Amino acid sequence: MLHVQMRLWNSLLCLAFIVLLTPTSEAANKPASARPNIIMIFADDVSWNDLGCYGHPTIRTPNLDRLAKEGLRFDNAYLTTSSCSPSRCSVITGRYPHNTGAPELHTPLPEGQVLFPQQLKDAGYYTVISGKQHMGPYALTAFDHVSKGKGPGREADWVPILKQRPKDKPFFCWFASVDAHRKWQASNEYQPHKPEEVVVPPYLIDAPETRKDLAQYYDEISRIDFFTGKILDELDAQGIADNTLVLFFADNGRPFPRCKTRLYDSGIKTPLIVRWPDAIKPGTVSQSLVSTIDIGPTFLDVAGVTPDSRIQGVSFENVFKQPEAKVRDYAIAEHNWHVFKAHERMVRSGNLLYIRNAWPEQRNLCVESIEFPSGEVLWDRFKAGKLNEFQRDVFLKPRPAEELYLVTEDPHQFQNLASKAEYAADLTRLRKVLDQWTAETGDTVPSNPTLDRNQRPGEPKPPEFEHREMPGDARQATTINAPGPILAP
Structure with a gap:
């Protein structure tokens, strides 16, 4: 009898170890209704202080201002690079640009890199990417539905995607606009800004050409604001707003001199707003330092999924309820x-x-x-x-x-x-x-x-172009997972 009891006890222990060692077991055991939906809205070439909720006096962003009023505004969020495709590849992997194998503009993400949306997909999420992609074909394998988007800013199919999604699964949407990337495209979703409304930064020339240029840039920000409002309205209509985390940020700074590509705040600091009514007190502001490589692990954290060990970022979910919580002492770009x-x-x-x-x-x-x-x-x-x-x-x-x-x-x-x-x-x-x-x-x-x-x-005119040795190549940085310093000793 004792022998039978011992065999039964050993079997139960083995079963317990199997459950504990299954990476997505926590998420898989949660009912779909209890796991938050996640929407990431990705602006293109927008500096951190070019929104009303960040203090801009004339750019019209009522829906993004609403997002901040109903959620959490980060005042110290930094990108890992102020460059389109490397920034996106860094976000989707949770890794620094030179560790992704795609640190230079227009270089595709190599196969085999970790993709946080794939982890969400494996945990039962319906995953979507719509709009600007710019990461190469491998990155798209993490998504159930892939769309190039519609309309001038590629936002026009976002609400239809939310309407047509499977209703028996939580979902993750990577909605990536081309607003406010040059060249400017006029449309009817916003009231055009006038040159006299423009605030000219002190490193630019206050001239008619500059004011017209900036006014058209403001218009593109208003377009992504308009479609952000449409998403918020659709979440309300479906009755799922409370359990849906909506995050807004940009891939790099405004497309003007001394901004895009540069490591000053005009280029490397990003607006970052998170609304999640079930977890975030409305009107919260955090001074905590965060990086965009932290976005992926944060989403995995709220979904109950253990981040892959190759991810170098850290979750900032604790800031949702404790805005003063420290995430990192260093943001590096x-x-x-x-x-x-x-x-x-x-x-x-x-x-x-x-x-x-x-x-x-x-x-x-x-x-x-x-x-x-x-x-x-x-x-x-x-x-x-x-x-x-x-x-x-x-x-x-x-x-x-x-x-x-x-x-x-x-x-x-x-x-x-x-x-x-x-x-x-x-x-x-x-x-x-x-x-x-x-x-x-x-x-x-x-x-x-x-x-x-x-x-x-x-x-002189440069030689015929080709990508050559990239940062990290000499040390095979794509195989390195160490994050470097995050907190001070």
């Missing part, structure tokens, strides 16, 4: 090839922002600095010698190898403190943080880098 050769790294810590430039001998350019009205006006004034010190930044050559800014007192990052004796200890500390991150994540400065694709003003 990259600037790699984006039409022009580049290798910069940034650390945001407390009130400080540190930038290291591997190639300070060259101008820090993006096509938006040259080929569009705001950039063209800058270049004309530069050649005429009519720029102030802030507007000359785009043309600076050589640039500082290191930059240090006190963000709270210098929101545009104009006053470089790297040479100030009173900040020497801070500079040393952040150098060490970046050195540790570089070593642990396998980041490298390429010895045979990808060269400029476009011609720089006043310089």
Whole structure:
């Protein structure tokens, strides 16, 4: 009898271990009605403070303002790169750009990389991507339904997708607009902004061309705002708003000089708003530092799914109920090839922002600095010698190898403190943080880098374009899962 009891006890223990070791068992055991639906709305080329809820006085964003009023607004959210496809590849993997194998613009995500939507799909979620994709074919394998989107901003099929979804499963939607990417496309979803309503940043020229350019950019933000409102209305109509987490953010900063691709707040800081009535108190604001590599693990966390060990980000779900909760002490970002050769790294810590430039001998350019009205006006004034010190930044050559800014007192990052004796200890500390991150994540400065694709003003035409050695290649960074420093020791 004792022998039979022991065999029964051993069988029960084995069964318990099988259940505990099944990664998605927690999620799979939850009824569909108890697991939150998740909608991620992804703007294209929108800076963090270009929404009404972030203090912009004239851009009309009533629906995004409603999202913030009914949810949580993050005031210190940072991207891992201010560049379209590398930013998206970083989000979908929860990994730094040089660890994804796709750190440069227009490089597809390699097969075999972790995809957090695949984990949601494996746990029983219906997964959708609609709109801008820009990650290559492998990334799309994580989705049950793939759509290129409809309409000028590719948002017009988002509500039909919500109507037609399977009703017996929780769902995850990756809704990615092309608003506000150039070139501008007018439509009827918003009241057009007037040039006189524009707020011209101090690093641009306050000229008619700039004001018209910015007004059209504002219009594109209003279009994604309009379709965000349609999503919120549809969730209400279906009676599922309370148990649906809606997150809004952007892939990089506004497509203007000194913004997109750059590691200043105008380029690398993102608006980040989360509404989830079942879990988040309305009107919450958090100063907690978070990174966009934390989005995937946060979604997995709320779905009850254990994040894959290759994910380098960390969940910020605890901020939903404790807005003061600390997620990280360091947010780290990259600037790699984006039409022009580049290798910069940034650390945001407390009130400080540190930038290291591997190639300070060259101008820090993006096509938006040259080929569009705001950039063209800058270049004309530069050649005429009519720029102030802030507007000359785009043309600076050589640039500082290191930059240090006190963000709270210098929101545009104009006053470089790297040479100030009173900040020497801070500079040393952040150098060490970046050195540790570089070593642990396998980041490298390429010895045979990808060269400029476009011609720089006043310089020889570059050779025929090809992607060459990319950051991390020399250390096989795609096989490295260490996240580098997150919290201070």
